[in-house]
Amino acid sequence: MSENQRVDPSSAPKRDWTVRHSDADEFARAGRVFGQALLIPDDIDTMLERMRPLHDALGYERLLVAVDEAEGGEEVIGTTNHFPFELTMPGGRVPVAGVTGVGVWPTHRRQGVLSALMRRQLADIHAEGVRYAALWASEGSIYERFGYGNACTELSTDISRPHSALRADAPRDRDLRVVLREPERVRTDLERVHEAVSAAQVGQFRRTGPWWDRALDDRPHRRGDKGPLVAAVVGNAEGPLGYALYRTKAKWDEGGAQGEVHVQEITATAPAAWTALFEHLFSRDLVAKVVFDFLPADCPLHHLLPDRGRAVATHHPSLWVRLVDLAGALSERPYAAPFEGVLAVTDRYAPWNAGRWRIKADTEGARVELTEAEPDLSLDVHHLGAAHLGQTPLTGFLRAGLITEHTPGTVARLDAALHRFDAPFCGVIF
Numbered sequence: 001m002s003e004n005q006r007v008d009p010s011s012a013p014k015r016d017w018t019v020r021h022s023d024a025d026e027f028a029r030a031g032r033v034f035g036q037a038l039l040i041p042d043d044i045d046t047m048l049e050r051m052r053p054l055h056d057a058l059g060y061e062r063l064l065v066a067v068d069e070a071e072g073g074e075e076v077i078g079t080t081n082h083f084p085f086e087l088t089m090p091g092g093r094v095p096v097a098g099v100t101g102v103g104v105w106p107t108h109r110r111q112g113v114l115s116a117l118m119r120r121q122l123a124d125i126h127a128e129g130v131r132y133a134a135l136w137a138s139e140g141s142i143y144e145r146f147g148y149g150n151a152c153t154e155l156s157t158d159i160s161r162p163h164s165a166l167r168a169d170a171p172r173d174r175d176l177r178v179v180l181r182e183p184e185r186v187r188t189d190l191e192r193v194h195e196a197v198s199a200a201q202v203g204q205f206r207r208t209g210p211w212w213d214r215a216l217d218d219r220p221h222r223r224g225d226k227g228p229l230v231a232a233v234v235g236n237a238e239g240p241l242g243y244a245l246y247r248t249k250a251k252w253d254e255g256g257a258q259g260e261v262h263v264q265e266i267t268a269t270a271p272a273a274w275t276a277l278f279e280h281l282f283s284r285d286l287v288a289k290v291v292f293d294f295l296p297a298d299c300p301l302h303h304l305l306p307d308r309g310r311a312v313a314t315h316h317p318s319l320w321v322r323l324v325d326l327a328g329a330l331s332e333r334p335y336a337a338p339f340e341g342v343l344a345v346t347d348r349y350a351p352w353n354a355g356r357w358r359i360k361a362d363t364e365g366a367r368v369e370l371t372e373a374e375p376d377l378s379l380d381v382h383h384l385g386a387a388h389l390g391q392t393p394l395t396g397f398l399r400a401g402l403i404t405e406h407t408p409g410t411v412a413r414l415d416a417a418l419h420r421f422d423a424p425f426c427g428v429i430f
C-alpha cells in the first residue's frame with residue numbers, strides 16, 4: 001500500500017488516490033471541493049469569480065490536489081494551496097507560506113487525504129527554502145498534528161453608547177484632521193500607513209496590490225446588510241497617521257435610532273491618531289453600537305476607555321504558525337534573554353526537524369545544532385510554533401502535562417527568551 005492510501009475504517013470500498021500539483025485550468029475543480037467542504041453557500045461560479053482575481057495575480061503553481069482515479073476518470077477529492085507572503089516575524093519580515101483553501105470532498109474524509117496533502121505541501125515549502133507556514137484554522141482540532149501551533153489571539157469588540165466616550169486625558173492633537181472618503185480615493189494614504197505598521201507588527205503580512213484590491217472589495221457579497229465601505233483617514237501636514245475602514249448599518253426600533261458602525265480594520269502610528277479615529281467612529285450620529293471585527297490583544301482602545309469592562313471583547317485564535325525549517329527559524333529570531341539548552345523535538349510531518357537540538361540564543365539570534373546530548377526539554381514542533389510569536393508561553397503546556405521538562409527551570413528560561421512585549425496581530429483571514 002502506498003503512503004497515500006489508507007484502509008477506510010468504515011465498510012466503504014477502498015479508494016485509490018494520489019496527490020499532485022495542479023494549475024489554473026483545474027482551479028474550478030479544486031474550488032468545487034473547497035466550496036462544498038467549507039459549506040460555502042454561493043454557487044461555484046459566483047465563488048470562483050470572487051476568488052479568481054487574487055489567485056490570478058498570485059499564481060496557481062502552489063495549488064495541490066488529491067485525485068481519485070477509481071471511478072473511471074480523475075476526480076478531484078482534496079485540495080490545499082499556499083500564498084507567498086512576506087510576514088513580520090520576531091526577526092523581521094521573512095517569507096512565509098500562507099496556507100489556504102484546504103478541503104476534502106465529504107465522501108472521502110478520514111481516509112488520510114488531508115494528511116497526504118499536508119505532507120506534500122510541507123515538503124514543497126521546505127524545498128522552496130521557506131522557513132515558516134501560517135494559517136487560520138476552521139477548527140482548532142485539525143492542525144496541531146501537522147505541526148501548527150496557535151500563536152496569536154485577537155479580539156473582536158463591541159462598544160455601545162454611552163460607554164464609548166474616551167477618557168478625558170486621552171491624547172488629543174488639534175493639528176490632526178480626519179477625512180472620510182471612498183477608500184479608492186485615499187488608497188495611497190492607506191497603503192502608506194499599513195506599510196509602516198505591518199513592517200513592525202508581528203503577524204502582519206506586506207499588503208501587495210492584489211491584497212489591497214481584496215481589502216477594498218465593496219461588491220454586494222462583502223457588504224451583506226451594511227452600507228458601502230468608507231475610509232476615515234487621520235493625518236497632519238506631514239501626511240497620514242492612521243485610518244479606519246468601516247461600514248454603517250441603519251437600524252431603528254421603538255427607542256429610536258439604533259444604527260451600527262462595523263469596523264473592518266483600524267490602525268495608526270501615533271497615540272493621538274488612535275484617539276482621533278475612535279472619537280470619529282464613536283461620534284457618528286444615529287449610532288448605538290460600534291463593532292470592531294479584529295483588534296490586537298493590546299489595542300490602545302482598552303486603555304482609552306474609562307471602563308474597559310463595558311467593551312464586550314471576544315478572544316479568538318487567529319494565526320497558527322508552523323516552523324517548517326526549525327533550525328533556520330530558531331536561529332534567525334532574536335531572543336529577549338539568553339538561553340542555552342537541548343530540546344528533543346518530534347515532528348511527524350517534517351522529519352528533517354525531528355531530533356535533539358542544542359540552542360544557544362541571545363538577543364541577536366541563536367546557534368542551533370543537532371546534538372547527541374541528553375535533552376533538557378522534550379516537546380513537539382507544534383509547541384514551538386505556538387510559542388514562536390512570543391504570546392503563548394510553553395509554561396501552559398508544561399502545566400497541562402503535554403511537554404516534558406527533564407531539567408527543572410528550562411521552560412521558564414525558554415519562555416523568558418521567547419517573550420515579546422507586543423501582541424502579534426494578523427487581522428486578515430486568508
Ligand SMILES: CC(=O)SCCNC(=O)CCNC(=O)[C@H](O)C(C)(C)COP(=O)(O)OP(=O)(O)OC[C@H]1O[C@@H](n2cnc3c(N)ncnc32)[C@H](O)[C@@H]1OP(=O)(O)O
Nearest residue numbers: 037100101102103104109110111112113114115135138141
Ligand atoms: C487553512 C484552511 O483552509 S482551514 C479550512 C479547513 N477545511 C475545512 O474545515 C473543511 C471541512 N473539512 C474537511 O474538508 C476535512 O474534514 C479536513 C480537511 C478537515 C480533514 O480532511 P481528512 O482527509 O478527513 O483528514 P485525514 O483523514 O487526513 O485526517 C488526519 C487526522 O486528522 C483528524 N482530523 C481530520 N479532520 C479533523 C477535524 N475536523 N477535527 C478533528 N480531527 C480531525 C483525523 O481524525 C485524523 O486523525 P489521525 O491521524 O489520528 O487518524
